[in-house]
Amino acid sequence: MEIASTPKDTVFQDGTASLYHFRQKDPGAESAINVPFLMVPSMINRWYVLDLRPGASMAEAMVEAGIDTYLLDWGIPNDEDRYLNWALLLERFHRMVRRVKRETGAEKVALLGYCMGGTLASIYSALYPDEVAGFVSLTAPIDFSKGGLLRTLVDEKWFDPFAMTAPGNLSPPQMESGFTSLRPTGKVSKWIMLADKWHKPGFMDSFNAMETWTGDNIPFPAEAYQTYISELYQKNALYKGEHYVAGKHAHLSNITCPLLTVVASRDTICPPEAALVLNEEVSSEDTEVLTIGGGHVGAVVGSRGPRDLYPGVIAWLQKHFGPDAAPVAEKKNDRYSELMSMTASQLRTMLRKANLSPTGNKPELVERIVDLETTPDVAEEE
Secondary structure: OOOOOOOEEEEEEEOOEEEEEEOOOOOOOOOOOOOOEEEEOOOOOOHHHHHOEOOEOHHHHHHHOOOOEEEEEOOOOOHHHHHOOHHHHHHHHHHHHHHHHHHHOOOOEEEEEEOHHHHHHHHHHHHOHHHEEEEEEEOOOOOHHHOHHHHHHOOOOOOOHHHHOOOOOEOHHHHHHHHHHHOOOHHHHHHHHHHHHOOOOOHHHHHHHHHHHHOOOOOEOHHHHHHHHHHHHHOOHHHHOOOEEOOEEOOHHHOOOOEEEEEEOOOOOOOHHHHHOHHHHOOOOOEEEEEEOOOOOHHHHOOHHHHHHHHHHHHHHHHHHOOOOOOOOOOOOHHHHHHHOOOHHHHHHHHHHOOOOOOOOHHHHHHHHHHHHHOOOHHHHO
């Protein structure tokens, strides 16, 4: 059984974190897209869910498509990393992006963020919009009030992230117990499935790879965990537009690049409605949704990964950054930019006052207001 087998090189290290560059099949060939592609996994589990095994690997699929691909491995936190806070994480993220740009000579990068990595990537894109050419949000929670059972589990009425991490980093058994409580019968059903399907071709390779990954749990840095739970899950500050990193406002409306939001139809870790709101809050003129059948992990490394997810992401990247990609539209005027700086709720209030439809994503709301303000009043013209 091969795990994380796509050939790669470590091109940069920052503390416990590493930046991997996956080797192209033809080292001299140009990338199939005109920007480097950086994948950002969650900090909760090991990075190789994005390179699990041959045939079930996002990294492998990108390399096969000729895309110049990098990956940020957050690494395994040490005891002293209990003081690694949210701002330091985003600074580390920024250094990784800058290193990718230095390696490639590119002005911007395309990001893919999975799960919590997608949440971090959305915050990064809001803080540094000029660094990001395009963003794929892969089953990443944004509106944490719609976080399902996991949101209920960490409700402030009975869960205190500061008390949980008072001794130091959140330990792997603590992390695992939380996910086990979401599906208490999961381990029993897993062994029943094994007894039912062990004889099917390829099943044992898939089963053993998943067992390796799910059992390879790592600690979570204490201070970062405190912010993640209290600011995002409990206060929902990111979605409400109230999230700050080192004093800098991480407002989702700052995101202007093309956006693809990917959701899994049976996801209980990040229910689709928790992720889809990102398309409504950004200022991007180009937003799309890709729905994959399955759960939070199965959609990425199950049969639907190579069948639906990988080709969907590759097609989106080629559409926006391939040789035939259309140029990104310029901002129309100062009024357009002014409206884009407002929140979606403010825009909808303006439209309701004008008796116009308040539905649609943010660019559509802005276009409606601009049309309203630039259309001459008939009574005045007469």
